Amino acid sequence: MMSKAEVKKIVEESIRPLRAALQLHDWQFVLVYDTSLGKDRAACTRDCQRHAATLTFNPAELEDEQDVLWTLLHELLHIYHAEFDLYLDSVKVPVPKQVFDAIEPSFHNACEHVVQKLERLLMLTFKTSPKKLIAAVRRREN
């Protein structure tokens, strides 16, 4: 468990270089810190058409700086599948609610799997971490 101020400081210092490392310059982020997520560490809601996302962090479920940084990276990686959100949105209206409710969980599961694969690719294949990505961006800028 961390304080809101601790989480906010780490996220606000790290999001710009991490966003740059992931080539997400064209996205705008609103950052929210609250415990309404229950047991989830964080969430990312995306508006693909406006290239805007809200990242919500749950200080009650975050443990330390590493946890915040990996969580931030995880939520930013969710932007990579934002185009698929348009697909989900476009089937929501014509498809009966019962069918949509049956599809939606597997859509979100698939998104989580893609993000987990990307995290493993960065961590295990490229031997990188949020701190290394941030350092690389700062070196490039100097």
Ligand SMILES: [Zn+2]
């Ligand atoms: Zn996720």
